Amino acid sequence: MTGNKGSMTTENGGPARRLRYAWLVAAQATLMILLGFFVTRVADGHWPLTLEDRLPRAFAEHRSPLGNGLSAGLSLMASTEGIVGVTLVCVAALLVLPRAPRWTEAGFLGASVAVQSAVFLLVTIFVERPRPEVPQLDGAPPTSSFPSGHVGASVALYGGLATLVLSRTRGPWRYLTAGVLLLVPPAVGLSRVYRGMHHPSDVAGGLLNGGATLLVMGLVFLYGRDRDRDSASERTPYGVPRGGAEEVPAQPGRLARTDGRPTGRRVVVVRHPHNCPDELAAQVRTRLGRHGFTDQRWTSTTVERPGGGLAEECAAGDVDLVVACGGDGTVRACADVVAGTGIPLALVPCGTGNLLARNLDLPADPATALEEALDGGDFGIDVGRVEGDGLPPTRFAVMTGAGFDAAMVRDASPALKARLGWVAYTLSAARHLRDPRMRLNIRLDGGRRIRRRARMVVIGNVGTLQGGLELLPRARPDSGRLEIVLFDPRGAAGWLAAATHLAARVVRRPAPAPTPGDPNGANGANGADVVAGGSLEYFSATRIEVRFARAQAREVDGDSMSEGALLTAGIEPGALRMRLPRAPGATALPHAPGHGSQTQHTQHTPHTAHH
Ligand SMILES: Nc1ncnc2c1ncn2[C@@H]1O[C@H](COP(=O)(O)OP(=O)(O)OP(=O)(O)O)[C@@H](O)[C@H]1O
Numbered sequence: 132m133t134g135n136k137g138s139m140t141t142e143n144g145g146p147a148r149r150l151r152y153a154w155l156v157a158a159q160a161t162l163m164i165l166l167g168f169f170v171t172r173v174a175d176g177h178w179p180l181t182l183e184d185r186l187p188r189a190f191a192e193h194r195s196p197l198g199n200g201l202s203a204g205l206s207l208m209a210s211t212e213g214i215v216g217v218t219l220v221c222v223a224a225l226l227v228l229p230r231a232p233r234w235t236e237a238g239f240l241g242a243s244v245a246v247q248s249a250v251f252l253l254v255t256i257f258v259e260r261p262r263p264e265v266p267q268l269d270g271a272p273p274t275s276s277f278p279s280g281h282v283g284a285s286v287a288l289y290g291g292l293a294t295l296v297l298s299r300t301r302g303p304w305r306y307l308t309a310g311v312l313l314l315v316p317p318a319v320g321l322s323r324v325y326r327g328m329h330h331p332s333d334v335a336g337g338l339l340n341g342g343a344t345l346l347v348m349g350l351v352f353l354y355g356r357d358r359d360r361d362s363a364s365e366r367t368p369y370g371v372p373r374g375g376a377e378e379v380p381a382q383p384g385r386l387a388r389t390d391g392r393p394t395g396r397r398v399v400v401v402r403h404p405h406n407c408p409d410e411l412a413a414q415v416r417t418r419l420g421r422h423g424f425t426d427q428r429w430t431s432t433t434v435e436r437p438g439g440g441l442a443e444e445c446a447a448g449d450v451d452l453v454v455a456c457g458g459d460g461t462v463r464a465c466a467d468v469v470a471g472t473g474i475p476l477a478l479v480p481c482g483t484g485n486l487l488a489r490n491l492d493l494p495a496d497p498a499t500a501l502e503e504a505l506d507g508g509d510f511g512i513d514v515g516r517v518e519g520d521g522l523p524p525t526r527f528a529v530m531t532g533a534g535f536d537a538a539m540v541r542d543a544s545p546a547l548k549a550r551l552g553w554v555a556y557t558l559s560a561a562r563h564l565r566d567p568r569m570r571l572n573i574r575l576d577g578g579r580r581i582r583r584r585a586r587m588v589v590i591g592n593v594g595t596l597q598g599g600l601e602l603l604p605r606a607r608p609d610s611g612r613l614e615i616v617l618f619d620p621r622g623a624a625g626w627l628a629a630a631t632h633l634a635a636r637v638v639r640r641p642a643p644a645p646t647p648g649d650p651n652g653a654n655g656a657n658g659a660d661v662v663a664g665g666s667l668e669y670f671s672a673t674r675i676e677v678r679f680a681r682a683q684a685r686e687v688d689g690d691s692m693s694e695g696a697l698l699t700a701g702i703e704p705g706a707l708r709m710r711l712p713r714a715p716g717a718t719a720l721p722h723a724p725g726h727g728s729q730t731q732h733t734q735h736t737p738h739t740a741h742h
Pocket residue numbers: 403404405406432433434435436437457458459460461462481482483484485486548688689690691
């Protein structure tokens with residue numbers, strides 16, 4: 132994990148560096164005390180402070196049971212018990228829920244709440260201000276009215292959470308989440324004035340104290356972490372400073388790393404211009420540079436050329452790494468070019484679904500996913516190949532299909548995708564729930580044709596969708612096989628059975644589904660595994676042909692394709708060499724002595740080994 136190296140540096144240098152920022156907390160406390168003196172001794176009795184108590188008085192005169200209840204709830208959210216409880220839960224969640232504990236983020240949140248409280252208490256020792264002269268709905272604590280502790284604490288906690296959401300997560304939903312969190316402190320402020328506990332200027336003081344705390348703690352923890360990481364990446368895994376360009380051993384074509392492994396130096400970065408913003412592109416550029424990729428060729432994707440100029444760059448030779456900055460469509464286009472060539476592919480997952488990245492268990496943060504992969508190794512994964520009537524042969528890394536999912540992909544509004552991410556697919560799916568069932572026949576590995584009706588056919592190299600939903604539980608990227616599901620819920624009961632079955636797999640994280648044909652598990656004809664009252668039927672094969680009675684919507688790795696009545700799919704075992712933080716279950720590839728035009732075939736784990 133990158134964090135290991137990063138945290139080693141952080142532990143050595145972090146506390147000392149953080150102490151250097153202690154003067155900022157002292158400055159914050161001094162300024163807050165001076166502000167308190169100004170409010171209580173200089174501005175008191177002068178406009179506009181002469182007007183401010185009209186607000187608590189107006190509230191006191193117009194109190195209602197609803198207002199009392201709402202303000203009590205908001206005040207409770209920002210009470211000592213509320214703040215301590217929510218902070219502890221959030222800190223515990225940051226340490227336990229992610230794959231690696233988020234010490235920096237947990238530290239930022241915990242320290243923000245603690246430092247805000249400490250400064251608040253200090254200020255109230257020096258500044259004495261009486262509460263507003265109105266009936267108060269809460270017992271008045273002995274502390275000064277200036278500043279509002281509830282408001283300061285709510286800024287530190289809910290504002291701190293908003294900061295983490297904005298700085299550590301992706302997707303348009305983060306703005307909505309952060310917006311809701313940022314509404315809490317002003318709402319708490321209003322509730323404190325309503326309840327007669329504070330003057331408006333106390334609330335302003337609380338907002339200021341909380342905001343200043345977040346600024347200082349953000350500087351110490353979040354900005355500080357990036358600096359730690361940057362300086363850590365200046366070093367090899369053994370702490371030896373990395374050579375600058377002029378220190379590189381004169382060895383044409385390849386660099387020697389101090390850990391003895393060879394590292395390529397020419398990288399082609401395929402960038403989806405809408406999914407990979409400039410800021411992320413800059414991070415990718417820097418991280419690649421630090422890992423010795425000094426010769427960077429950047430190419431942008433277009434609708435007509437979803438792989439940009441990758442094919443031409445690879446044809447020119449001497450490409451040591453390809454980086455796909457985009458979603459599954461961009462990855463597919465890159466995989467189509469590099470599969471079978473031995474050129475490794477790394478991902479910067481910044482699309483809508485990013486299903487390959489999810490299935491390979493990459494970090495959600497795109498730059499971190501790249502960083503960890505660059506510190507990892509090369510592994511062979513399978514790719515699928517699909518063609519059909521009017522569908523030229525193309526490779527896929529995730530899934531291809533027809534029917535419901537393809538119509539959903541086709542009709543997802545690009546504007547909604549940009550704003551809501553994968554939620555746009557959900558909205559589109561709702562419009563196709565009542566689409567008619569397809570009549571089809573399916574042929575597996577040259578066997579006899581199986582007739583079926585279904586709403587959707589999905590053929591997958593990997594099987595997990597958003598939210599951990601396992602559409603194809605047996606699918607593994609290194610199995611050497613493709614998994615197929617026919618989805619055919621009938622009536623409300625069928626939909627309910629299918630939804631319950633899929634949801635139960637998310638909740639229980641069950642063992643792999645039985646192998647088709649396994650006497651202990653398969654219960655359908657033709658070696659299929661039938662579940663959820665017949666709503667889901669699973670098959671497994673290396674060659675699949677699906678013929679539809681009528682032309683259907685088709686999709687490949689989330690990209691809509693022309694309608695057609697045929698899908699033929701096969702598997703290329705281990706054909707795609709991927710640079711990953713860790714093995715997805717495949718055998719690590721030895722580094723090729725030279726590549727570019729050379730075909731690398733990988734060892735893949737036999738299918739049976741997984742069952
Ligand atoms: N410059 C561009 N402008 C508009 N569309 C583009 C551009 N480049 C590529 N595309 C289209 O974007 C799609 C590929 O996008 P990609 O898969 O990378 O992201 P996504 O669809 O947001 O994410 P995901 O596939 O993970 O859900 C393709 O359909 C391609 O035609």
